[in-house]
Amino acid sequence: MLPPTERLPQARELIEMDRYFVVHAPRQTGKTTMLRTLASELTAEGDIAALMFSCEETKVAGDDFTAAESILLGSIREAAERSGWPEELMPPDSWPQSPPGTRVRTALSEWCRRCPRRVVLLLDEIDALQGNSMVSILSQLRAGHNARHEGYPFPASVVLCGLRDLRDYKVASGGEPGRSNPASPFNIVAESLRLGDFTADEIAELYDQHTQETGQEFTKDALERVFELTQGQPWLVNALAFETILQIGTTATITIGQVEEAKERLIRKRATHLDALVARLRELRVERVIEPILAGTWPDIDTSFDDDVSYVHDLGLIRGTRELEIANPIYREVLLRVLGHRTERFVQADPRSFVLPDGRFDMPRLLEEFVVFWREHGEVLIRQEGYHEAACQIILMAFLHRLVNGGGQLDREYAAGTKRLDVLVRWPFTDSEGGRHLQREAMELKVWRAGENDPMPDGLAQLDRYLDRLTLTTGSLVIFDRRPEAPPWKERGGFDQATTPSGRQVTVLRV
Template identity: 40%
Template sequence: MISAGNDKALAGAPAPGRIAQRALLPCPLTPVASTIMQRFFNNAGPIKPEMHYHLPRLQRLDWEEVQQLIREQRYFVLHAPRQTGKTSTLLAMMQALNGCGDHACAYANIEGAQAARGDETQGIPAACEAMVDAIARDTHHPDLLAWYRSNKPETQPQHLLTRLLTQWAATATQPTVLLLDEVDALVGDTLISLLRQIRAGYAQRPESFPQSIVLCGVRDVRDYRLEQEGAQVITGGSAFNIKAESLRMGNFTEAETRALWLQHTEATGQVFDEAIFPDLWEDSRGQPWLVNALGYEVTWKNRAARDRSQPIGLIDYQAARERLIQSRATHLDQLSDKLKESRVRQVVQALLVGEETGLRMPEDDLQYVTDLGLIERKPQLRISNRIYQEVLPRELTSVLQDTLVQQQSWYLNADHSLNMPKLLAAFQQFFREHSDSWSEGFDYKEAAPQLLMQAFLQRIINGGGRLTREYGLGRKRTDLLIEWPLDPEQGMYGPLQRVVIELKLLRGKLDAVIQTGLAQTLDYCRRVGADEAHLVIFNRNPKVSWNKKIWHKPASLEGFSIGVWGA
C-alpha cells in the first residue's frame, strides 16, 4: 500500500510509463458525483434502502402471520415469481428477527448447489457450505464453521445437512431460524436429500434442530420437479410433508406502484404527468421488476430526463416502455425461455388464440404458470400484464421478424398515413405463401395465424409507430391497435392514425362469424378511439383452397365502415 507521502513523491517524480500518467487524470465520476448519491429505481438484485426507492420490505407479506408461524415452530414455504422481491424480503426478515434478540436467524442462498444437478455427493456439501458460511456471518457463530470443517470429511452427504443443523441448534444461545433461498433451483437426488434431511430433524426442534425453516423459491414445494435420469418423475411435496403453510408474495398494488414512483418526485422534484399512472398500472400490474425497470428507463436511460427540472410526459413513458421491451432484459428473457416448456405452452397458446385449443390444461399446469408470474387467474384467466402481452408474441416470432424484408414506404400514402388496404392485401399474400412452411415444427401451431399477423405488422411498425395487443381466454378474438404518427418530425408527440385490426378464427358459419366480429370490432374501436377498422378471419380448414380463403369485402355497422378480410 502507498502512503499519502509516497503519493506526493510519485506525483513529483518522472512518470514511469502510462500508470503514473493515468494517476494524474481527473476522476471521470467527479462531474456527476452528486447524482450518484441520489436514490434510484432498482432493476437488479436485492433492495439497498439507502440507495433505492423502495416500499417497506416487510409490508410485502403478512409479517404478523410469519412471526406466528415461527413462534409455533413451523416449517413453511415462501414463493413468488422471479424478481418480485423475495430475497429483499428474506433479508429484512433476518434483520428483524436478529434485531429483536429472541432468535438466531441466518439467510442462505443455495443456488450454487444447482451445478451438481442430481449428484447429492456434490450438491449437499455445496448447499451446506452456503449454509454454514451464512450462519457464521449472520449469527456470529464462527465455532460452527470450525466444527463443520473438522466433521465434514467423515460424514456422508445423506447425513451432512442434518448434522450441521443439529450442531447449530444445540450450540446457539437462542432458538434458530433458517431462511433458504433458491431451493427450487436444485433438482433430483440433491433436492430429495435436502428435503428429507430437513424432515429427518424436524421432530428434534427447537433444542436440537432449527425452530423454523423457510424454503423460498419461484414455485411451491408441491411443484418441485425431481429429475431422475433426465425424466421428471415426482414432486417435492412427497419429500417434505411437514410444510405448514405456503405463502405467496404478490405484486405491488396500484397505490403502492404509484407511491414508489412518487418517491422520485419527492427526492428530486421531477414531476410525472398524471396520465402515466393508469398506463403504468396496466403495463405492469404491479410486477415489482417491471415497475422499477420502467422507472429507471424513464428517469435515467432517457438522458433528457436527467435534467430534473424537466417534467416526464406520457410520450416519454411510452418511449421508455418500448425501449424496455426491445432491450430483452434478463427478466424478460427468463420469461421467454419458459415458453419452450410444454406445461407453459398449453396455457399461453390458449390465451393467444382467445379460446380453448383442445389441449388439456391441468390444474397443476395452470398453477405452475401462475407461480411463474405469466398469468393471472382472477377475475379471469389472462396474461399478467400488457408488457408480457407484448413480449411473448414478439419472442415467439423474433426469428421471423428478423428475416422479413418489408419497407414502410411501400405502405405509406402521400400524407404519411398507412395504406391499410395495401398492407393487409400484402399480408394475405404473405400468409398464403409462408403460413404452412413457417408453422412446420412450430410449437404454437394453434396460434400461428395470430402470431404471423403480429410479426408482419411489428416489422412494419418498428421504429415508427406502436402496436398494442389485447387477448385472453374466452374472448374468441385478438384485438390489435396500430398507432401511427402522421407527422414524422413530431413522431408520437404529434397527430396519430389509429387503426383497429380484429383477428378471428373461422368457427361455424362465415356470416355468423362476420356479424359477431363486426360488433366486437366496433366495440373495440369505440374504446380506443380508432378512426379505421378491419376484421381478419382465418380459415384453418386444409380442405379449402387458398383461392377461396383469400377475399376482401367492405362492411359497415351503425354507420362505421369496417374492411373484412379472409386469410
C-alpha cells in the same frame, strides 16, 4: 425502495409460530431482498438468530445428495461469517461427522443445541436443488422438524424461497402432486405464500421516493401507464423507471410519452429478465398453457393441466390460474414479438412506403400487402411455427410489427377462450401545419377452424364492442380460414365491406 417485509406480513407471523413454509414468486420480484431484510430485522430484535443463505451453488450437484450436503453446509457457514454475528450465535467451527443423507440434519441440530437463541433459516433459491438432492435435504429438514417435540434441537422455523410452489418441486423430483403421503418430505410445510406484485398505490409511493430525493416528478398519466403496462410486476416497475430516468436522460417531469419510449427500449433490449421468460416458451408444459391464450381457444384439459397452469403462473407469465391471461401488456408484446421473429425476416416491404403524404399510416395498403405475403409465405410459415394453433395470430402480428413499430405502436389484447385477438395500431403524425395527431386503427383477428361455423357474425359483434370501447367509427375484421376445404392459397385474400350490429361500416378480409 418500499419496506420489503411489509409486502409479506404473513411471513413474520408464521416464523413467530415456529412454522416451516414456502415463499414463492417469479424471478426478480424482490424475494431475496425481502428475505434478507426479514432475517436482519428478526436477528436485531434479540430473540432469534435468523440466517438467509442461497442454495444456488447446489445446482451443480444434481442427484449427488452427498455433494449437495457439503455445498449447502458451506453456504450456511459463509453466510454466517458474513453476518457479523457475535461468536455465541455462530454455527460450530466444524460440522459434526455424520453419514451421508443425515449430515444437514445433524449439523443443524448441533448448531441449535449450542445457540442461545431460536435459529431461523431462510433458504433462498431452493429451486437449485435437484432430484435426489432435494428429496434428501427436505427429508432431513422434515425429520428434524418432527423430532422437535421430543426435545431434539432444530431450527424453530424454516422458510423455503424460490420460483415455484412446493408442489412443483415434488413434480421435479419425480413425485405426484395430487397424491397425499404423510411420510413425504414435501409435507414439511404448513403454508405456501406468494409474494405479490405492486399495487398502483405502491408504485406511486415508490416513484415518489425518487421525487422526494431529486425533485423530478411523474405525471399522473405516467404513473397510471406504468401500472397499466406492468400490472405491478416489480422488475418491470423498476426497469421502466431506470430506462426513463437514466437511459433516456430525462430530467424534467416524466410524461406518459417518455414511459412509452422506455417500454419500447426495454422490449428491444430484451433484458435478462425478459430473456429468461422467453427461454421458457419452448417448454412443453408452458406451450400447453400459452398457446391457447394466443389462439383464443379453450385448452385441452387433462389431469396434469392444472399443474401446468400453476407452473406457468409461478413463472409469472400469466396473471392468475382461473382465467388464462398473459400477466401484463409488456409480456403480451414480448411473447408475440419473440414467437414472430422468424416471420419478420420474411417481410421485405419498406415500412416507410406505408406513410402517406399527410403523415398518416396507410392501413388499407398494409392489408393488401399482407394478402400478397400470406399467399406467398403463409403455408410454409404455419408449418414451421411451433405454436401451431396460434400460428395465424403470430404471423399477422409479426407482419404488423415489422411495418408499424418503426413509427407507431401496437396494443394487443388476447386471452384463452375469447376466440379472437384485438389489435390497436397507434400512429402519431404531424400535419402540414405542424399540428400533432394520433391515428388509431382497430383490427379483430378470427380463425375459422374445421367443424365450426363462419366466425364472421361473432367477429362483427366483437369488433363492434371493441370499437365502441375505443370510440372509433370503423375497423377491420381479418378471418383466417384453417378448414381443410378452404380455398387454395393463391386464391385467398378477398375484401368485403360489412356492417356491424350497431351500424358501423368495417372492412372484412378473408385469408
